[in-house]
Amino acid sequence: MRKLTYGMNVTLDGYIAAAGDDIAWGVPSDELFQWWLDQEKATGLSLYGRRLWETLSSYWPTFDQQPNATPAEVEFARNWRDTPKVVFSSTIDKADWNTRLFSGDAIAEIARLKAEDGGPMSVGGATLAGAAMRAGLIDEYVLATHPVLVGGGTPFSPALDGWVNLDLVETRTFPGGVVLTRYETRRRA
Secondary structure, eight states: OOOEEEEEEEETTSEEEEGGGBOGGGOOOHHHHHHHHHHHHTOSEEEEEHHHHHHHHTTSTTGGGSTTOOHHHHHHHHHHHHSOEEEEOSSOOOOOSSEEEEOSOHHHHHHHHHHSSSSOEEEESHHHHHHHHHTTOOOEEEEEEESOOOSSEEESSOOOSSOOOEEEEEEEEEGGGEEEEEEEEOOOO
16 A cells, blocks of 8 residues: 655644745755655655646746756756656646646545555645545645744645544754654554
8 A cells, every 4th residue: 555645834823825825935945855855756656736736837847947946956847747646636637747637536536546556645735635634545744844924824734524643753953943743644453
């Protein structure tokens, strides 16, 4: 069974984007960017909701051609293009860069993909990740908490029907006061 991870930069008050989808507060240090790159390189399949897909696909496919791109950004752009992706959307009809569109039951498809052999998967996009969270499909949560309060926006976690018990597996501090925490979902035996 494949492992499913949900990881995001997050504000201290729990938002992945401030009002108006503003993520300017979350610019990672070089060290944190490299950490995220290493995680992306270890991912066998990326699952995206439409909004996150549109954001990433407008930026990363050609970023390695920018004259000011750092070596890590070049590597991230190339890895992003090469990594297999599934975009869950019923409103777009085309996706490039090693991407498959899926417009059916997202939870059933994520469960099917988890049951396959293969490398770890990541899920991104608040709506899609929230649905996977409510369905109990996420195995690991990664939060890179930035020392900023934004007062509202898109929360990391949706309202849940019940508790999800987690075990802390890693903490790490990055430049700028960012604290990374990784948690595994505690499964009942």
